[in-house]
Amino acid sequence: MTAVQPGIEFWFEFASTYSYVGAMRIEDECARAGVALRWRPFLLGPIFTEQLGIQDSPFNVQPVRGRYMWRDLERLCRKHGLEWRKPSTFPRRSILAARVACALEADPRQGDCIRALFRANFAEDRDIDEPSVVAAALRACGADAEAVLARASSPEAKAALRANTERARASGIFGAPNCLVGSELFFGQDRIGDALAWATSSPAGK
């Protein structure tokens, strides 16, 4: 009998550059470690507005931090073998992509579609708020794009995204991406390893 592991919830935002770097490898890293993964799309905008009183990305509001982030993304993408093209619009509206990810809950193509949407934004510089861009990404993953887009605009998908964003707030989330292991929050793409170690360690090691 093996012990039940809590698994990792990966909380991400499609407009977030560091979410891209984390989202592209989280499924592989979880699979390697034998840890279950749940994708948790949410919207960071309302959280930034509430916590920081801003209507924009902190990387735009704080230009010194922004300059660092753009350089860091180049390095991180090279390190992890990811394509990278600095998006001509930042942050992009991500609500459509996030609803699509909610509509794909429990679909075996969910991970592939999420990665395709992230690539559209950060490797291809395409507007993921455009249904045609989203449809192309879905089709490339073998999904029925029209059916998924229809489900994404259903009251259920909208409610699911609102509930995710509310749960993110209630979990103490203030940025993206995050790994949540039970109630333990690990913020940042560079803490995926710590989250995996937490998920696989014995209770005595915590």
Place this chain on the structure above:
Amino acid sequence: MTAVQPGIEFWFEFASTYSYVGAMRIEDECARAGVALRWRPFLLGPIFTEQLGIQDSPFNVQPVRGRYMWRDLERLCRKHGLEWRKPSTFPRRSILAARVACALEADPRQGDCIRALFRANFAEDRDIDEPSVVAAALRACGADAEAVLARASSPEAKAALRANTERARASGIFGAPNCLVGSELFFGQDRIGDALAWATSSPAGK
């Protein structure tokens, strides 16, 4: 003939919790990797005031982020085998400790004294703005506490700290700790490994 390596400048702030986690291991990690280390104490306060318009730590100004940080520090200290006691005052005034670190430039005890001062703040909950606390930390490292404190209040040490803070600003620093490798900035204690990889990699790999 071996190629000249740029080495790592470790830019840190004695009031910063994540600087503690980085400072306690940076010398060992550099030694293991064969990378030269320079300690660069600076003051984050003027940078936060300039960039964020605040007179306090962002972890106090943003309570959600603050709650995460305190929990994260417990975990990180356990991970790295560091003592940890949440300081009763945060952030502590760090100007005296920073001037002491400047006064110890080129002294073989500099690293030991820096770690002792960090431990006083974050493992022993002592006020590192008190000369008696600083003196005790210096003496424990075998330094001549009175002579070092006298040098720390000299115009030279004060000018050195001001120059460091100015260079931090000019290098694009917005938080602490950081590793600077040539002009490449790596922000955060969790990026020490990336900085070491950068410092030891061939130019073609960058």
